Amino acid sequence: MGIRQLDHVGVIVSDLTAAVAFFVEFGLELEGRMTMESDLADRITAVGQAKSEIAMVRVPGGDGRLELIQYLTPESHPGDSHAPANTLGLRHLAFQVDDIEGVLDRVRPHGGTLVGEVVNYEDTFRLCYLRGPDGIIIELAEKIG
Template structure:
């Protein structure tokens, strides 16, 4: 048996509606929302009394998905007052290819996006940047220019 595909990346958020609005503005499409709880959830996650809301979002090409989850029980564990820097060990960031990086940043700012540095150009091929989204999620944007 071989690996078929990567199905999705799961991200725990503090405010599911705000995260859905942010990623919708980025261009992802909501496939569905659900409440997750019960014995199967406890078994799969390895926690007792799981109660959460999720939103499954996909990229316009249909090849990539994000599962956004807001835990109600057990209480979510926060990352602390400061969000971890980009060189923290663990899940690093999620990168999205966009057609206009400046427009994308401008559209995401009202949803709380904060640019970490500035938009940088790599040779004559890409413009790239890192930004923080809802719940401190670290994202990268890439615009192909060459």
């Protein structure tokens, strides 16, 4: 028995409504939203007496999903929303898109900002990093040709 698929990536956010708005404008689809508060969840996460709001967003027509989680209790520990791309740990999410400029135009009003610049990678992809909610780094790749 082996791994069958990557089901989702969990991302802790400080404002679930703003994060959902950002990722929906980015191009993902809201799959559902719920409140989680249970002994079972506390035992899995080792976060005692937790209450969280969760939204699942997915790639349209695909299997890729993000689980956006805002802990209501206990209060989340702040991370470094300006951590550079070479900081240890889960550092970025990557998406192939049809139009980098279009995506950037849609997410800027929701706080999306370029980390560096849009570059041409060996005439195969246009690439960039952008920061989304809570400093999440998102890589965009637009195939050339």
